[in-house]
Amino acid sequence: GAAGGGGPGAAEAKQAPLLMASRMPGSELLETDDERFQHDVQNRAENVDVHSDCYQAVxxxxxxxxxLRGMGWDGKKEEESDAVAARPQRLGLGATPKPPELKDEPRVRRQGDDRKKQRDAQVAELNKKARQQLSAQQFLPGDVVFIVGKQHVAQRARITRAKGVPGLNKIEAQLEAGGAPVILGRADVVRVDPKELEQKPFRLVAGTTKDLRQSRGGSSEDLPPRSPPEANAAPSSTKWVVPGVRVRVVQEGKWFRAKGVVVAVDGKDLTLDMDEGKRIRGIRERDVETVVPSVGGSVRVVAGKHKGKRGEVVDKDRKREEVKVRLGDGHKTYCGFDQVCELSEDRRRR
Known part of the structure; x- marks a missing residue:
């Protein structure tokens, strides 16, 4: 039995750990590593030359x-198949295809999915219609708008250009907080209600308007210094309209944006002779705004230090909403668009 390798020693060697079972017999009796190393080398088989009979026989x-047998292979060979199967599309090397029973498993529809999709579609359609209506808004220079878009949101601005602005459906406006004019989309603004403007008039932050004389590199004309902000305050909503001035109607309705001459002031009611040839009554001061003529036009100063004086426009800056006025005594001053109003032809001759 010992010759066949079936004794107790052989069984114990198979059960021992791999390193213990493969060590050279007798090395456990030696004391030092050097002795065990020399014993291992002396008992190893000689190197087999590639030209030896042993090498050629195997x-x-x-x-x-x-x-493989040294690593535990039992020597049995699996049946090889000559069939070549294509790998599933986009399946990487080493990846396992998804089981068929999971591929065709129906999706469980949650309650409320259809209602949510329908509601989202309705909201998207309403938003689309709202933006189309906003994009179709008609604006004119001087209109005060409230910004609802992402840029400068929740601020008020006055339109300086409604046509000729680069871009699709764009306008140029001056923010109430000051700074350089900004470009906005028509769908990003809504017109401020006139009643709100009456309660809270549009006013630029003091000091935001640059001096025209400095921007033009100085002037040889002797211009007086500007009046302090409190003297140049925007016109009062109840005291600036007088007979003879030309105004623009800002009240929504038939006469919106139409111009006319004030012919009578009866308390809070105004009577206007419209440019179309009709006379209308019952218009309030809050429903009109000043009209600023072109260079050479006659104006009446309706607010500020020179309120009540007449003059002639000698320069007009739409971007800054300012005019330079030559008063009757020859002095020149700067006024905002809200501080002067065009005089009618009859009043000019008086």
Whole structure:
């Protein structure tokens, strides 16, 4: 039995750990590592030369089988199949295809999915219609708008250009907080209600308007210094309209944006002779705004230090909403668009 390798020692060697079972017999009796190393080298087989009979007797494919047997292979070979199967599309090397029973599993529809999709579609359609209506808004220079878009949101601005602005459906406006004019989309603004303007008039932050004389590199004309902000305050909503001035109607309705001359003031009611040839009554001061003529036009100062004086427009800056006025005594001053109003032809001759 010992010759066949079936004794108790052989069984114990198979059960021992791999390193313990593969060590050279007798090395456990030696004391030092050097002695065990010399014992191991002396008992190893000599190197096999590639030209030896032993090397030639063993086919090369059996070398691999010997290695596999040393790693636990039992020597049994699986049946090889000549059939070549294509890998599933987009399946990487080493990946396992998804089981068929999971591929065709129906999606469980949650309650409320259809209602949510329908509601989202309705909201999207309403938003689309609202933006179309906002984009179709008609604005004119001087209109005060409230910004609802992402840029400068929740601020008020006065339109300086409604046509000729680069871009699709764009306008140029001056923010109430001051600074350089900004470009906004028509769908990003809504017109401020006139009643709100009456309660809270549009006023630029003091000091935001640059001096025209400095921007033009100085002037040889002797211009007086500007009046302090309190003297140049915007016109009062109840005291600036007088007979003879030309105004623009800002009340929504038939006469919106139409111009006319004030012919009578009866308390809070105004009577206007419209440019179309009709006379209308019952218009309030809050429903009109000043009209600023072109260079050479006659104006009446309706607010500020020179309130009540007449003059002639000698320069007009739409971007800054300012005019330079030559007063009757020859002095020149700067006024905002809200501080002067065009005089009618009859009043000019008086």
């Amino acid at each position: 086919p090369i494919h059996e070398f691999g089988e010997a290695l």
